[in-house]
Amino acid sequence: MEMGENWHINAPWAQLVATTKVPEDLFKTTLEMTDxxxxxxxxxxxxxxxxxxxxxxxxxxxxxxxxxxLMQYFIDMTIKYWGxxxxxxxxxxxxxxxxxxxxxxxxxxxxxxxxxxxxxxxxEYNPIHDHGSSKVSAVMHLKFPENIEDPIKxxxxxxxxxxxxxxxxxxxHGNADEWCTAPVMNCDPENVGMLHIxxxxxxxCVYPFRGKGERRSLSFNADIISKKQVDSIVAQQKxxxxxxxxxx
Numbered sequence: 001m002e003m004g005e006n007w008h009i010n011a012p013w014a015q016l017v018a019t020t021k022v023p024e025d026l027f028k029t030t031l032e033m034t035d036x037x038x039x040x041x042x043x044x045x046x047x048x049x050x051x052x053x054x055x056x057x058x059x060x061x062x063x064x065x066x067x068x069x070l071m072q073y074f075i076d077m078t079i080k081y082w083g084x085x086x087x088x089x090x091x092x093x094x095x096x097x098x099x100x101x102x103x104x105x106x107x108x109x110x111x112x113x114x115x116x117x118x119x120x121x122x123x124e125y126n127p128i129h130d131h132g133s134s135k136v137s138a139v140m141h142l143k144f145p146e147n148i149e150d151p152i153k154x155x156x157x158x159x160x161x162x163x164x165x166x167x168x169x170x171x172x173h174g175n176a177d178e179w180c181t182a183p184v185m186n187c188d189p190e191n192v193g194m195l196h197i198x199x200x201x202x203x204x205c206v207y208p209f210r211g212k213g214e215r216r217s218l219s220f221n222a223d224i225i226s227k228k229q230v231d232s233i234v235a236q237q238k239x240x241x242x243x244x245x246x247x248x
Contacts (some may be wrong), residue, residue: 009084017170017185018081018197021139026073027193029219031142033060033068034117046116051129052206056119060218065115067116078110078136078222104121107227110136115220117142121213126206128171134200134221139168141189145213166209168217170202189215 008019022030037043037058044059046153065071113134118126131137142164168187187196198204200221209215 001098007084008096013059013215015172015199015202016081017202017213018077018084019187020077020195020197022073022193022195024193026069027142028072029068030140030220033064033070034216036050037064037117038119048210050118051115052118052120052124052126052127054118054120054124054126058117058119060115060117060220061068062112064113072117074115074138074220074222075110076111077195077197078224079108081136082108082224084108089194092181108224109227109230111223113221113223115120116220118217118219120206120215121159123208125208128203128205131200131221132202135224136222137202138195138197138220138222139204140195140218141168141187141192141216142218143214144189144192145209145211145215147213148209164207165205166215168196168204169207170198170204172202180214189217210221 006021009016038056038059044061046057046059047055049058062071065074120126148165152163164186166189168189170185170187172184187194206215206217
């Protein structure tokens with residue numbers, strides 16, 4: 001369903017997946033930034049902490065996110081996503097009753113916990129996994145190989161010409177009620193420049209592809225904290241500063 005200009009919501013499992021087109025200038029900046037990370041011999045590998053059967057995955061520092069403008073963009077999009085989630089039925093009232101710290105209506109803040117690039121090549125893949133340690137996750141498509149081999153079975157060939165090879169696949173719980181919900185949703189990464197935002201607990205994977213070239217994406221995890229938590233943190237920081245001044 002369309003939720004305003006450049007904001008599309010997919011909800012085959014009532015777990016909302018939002019898709020939006022990244023502004024062209026920011027997309028270009030992101031490509032240049034990830035090119036530099038890929039070429040840097042001192043880059044920080046993220047592979048040990050990730051599920052992907054992929055050799056080249058690298059962390060993006062907070063400083064890089066700030067300098068590129070991605071930090072504010074990711075925060076803005078995550079807040080827009082979370083606001084969309086809260087308007088789904090009476091979810092925000094339920095969360096207020098269940099969790100002491102929020103979101104307490106729409107008074108909440110967002111912080112980007114981590115971000116990394118994924119440089120996927122032939123026969124590499126990401127198995128089904130989730131990012132359950134955070135609240136919200138996202139994937140931005142940056143590159144897709146121009147020429148990959150056709151599927152072995154031609155009847156599986158999609159309009160894109162490569163079937164599901166290299167696709168990002170979301171897996172819901174639709175099999176429990178297959179008449180009313182969809183068990184999977186696929187996102188064709190040929191549509192580079194798209195950002196998908198989704199619950200961190202939502203299972204997803206990336207299929208392998210055969211052929212030369214790079215499939216590149218950027219992922220981030222975000223946390224949502226209530227205004228009450230923000231005020232508490234700020235108050236504690238002021239107390240710590242005062243204690244430092246008087247030498248406590």
